[in-house]
Structures are given as structure tokens and as C-alpha cells.
Amino acid sequence: GENVEQHPSTLSVQEGDSAVIKCTYSDSASNYFPWYKQELGKGPQLIIDIRSNVGEKKDQRIAVTLNKTAKHFSLHITETQPEDSAVYFCAASRGGNTPLVFGKGTRLSVIA
């Protein structure tokens, strides 16, 4: 089955700096890669996703890149703000109605 590895487990950045979180996956049939942000006491919130036919996707300060050959994808947050502090999870699936397999999460702290 699919295995998703996520690094780093914790990340501290100064406000205004960029943050990068990386994930690798094992199943070459996976074609859907979402990222979730989970704040304390809340459920995971979908913030951006990418499909295998696209190499990069951007939404304001957030971008995701995908390298299918190397089986890795990354989340980039620019101009970080204190409200970006949360736990971020990457995930992978074969798309459609198949369930997601999650990475172990990255706790991001943005220091004002």
C-alpha cells in the first residue's frame, strides 16, 4: 500500500520568511496530493492540492510542487504570518473516491 513520508516534523521560521515542507510517496499509481492545515482543536482544513498532470500550483502565498519521477511533492509558504502557525499534513491517494494516506505532519511555528 501507499506510504507517505513527511519532513521536517517541526519547523520554526521568523515572520516574513518562507517555509518549505516536503513529502515523498511510494505508490506510483497515486495521482492526487492534497495539503491540510490543522489548528488546535479543529479538523484538518484543505488548503491546496495538486494532481499528477500538473507540476506546480499556486494560490496567493501558498504553492505546491510535484515531481512524479522522484515521487515527491512540497508545500511552500511565502511571507509567513503568525496565523500560519499550525500542523500541516500532506496526503496522497489514487484519486476518485479512494481514501487518503497521510504523512505524519509538520508543526510550523511562525515567530513574530
Add this chain to the structure above:
Amino acid sequence: SAVISQKPSRDICQRGTSLTIQCQVDSQVTMMFWYRQQPGQSLTLIATANQGSEATYESGFVIDKFPISRPNLTFSTLTVSNMSPEDSSIYLCSVVSSGGPDEQFFGPGTRLTVL
């Protein structure tokens, strides 16, 4: 995106008892899933809740411990049976949006503590 609610939001239960968690969606959805998130950990899929048939369980999870109902396309329940402290977790339901083919949205979770 779908709006998902869960009840209860949190509970403290005694060892050996059972708790039923409800998940309600504001629109009809084909796929509903139940996940467990142990303290400080990632999300692990418990089962896929199938409408009109038995749930499909992942390795390590069994129907006797986690019975699931899915009576219609907007509602599901997960029961945590004969609880022990190891069952203390956040339980999350999620749905695949009918708007997008892959997007999966999560409810707010039910935080369960077993004493």
C-alpha cells in the same frame, strides 16, 4: 465545499462503555470515511462508510469494535465499543465533495477521553 458537523464535539467516558459519534453533511455525498487521530499523531483511516451496505474496514480495525452505520447519503455514525484508555483519540469523519472529483473535507472531530 461540504459543511460537516459532528456530535458530540468531545466526551469523557468510562472504561468498558460505548460511545456513538454522529456525522451530518449538508449535502448528499457518495463517499464518507472515518479516521482516528491519536494524540499528537497523524490521521489513520478506520473505515469507509458505505451507504446501504456494510462498512469497509482497514487492517487493524474490526466491526465489533467500531460498528458503523450509513443510513443515507448525508449521515453516518461510528460507535467506539467497550472502550479502553487506548481509544482516547480524536475521531474525524470526512467526505468526498460532489463538486470536485477528489477533494476530501473533514468534520471538526470528536475528542474522546477514556478514563
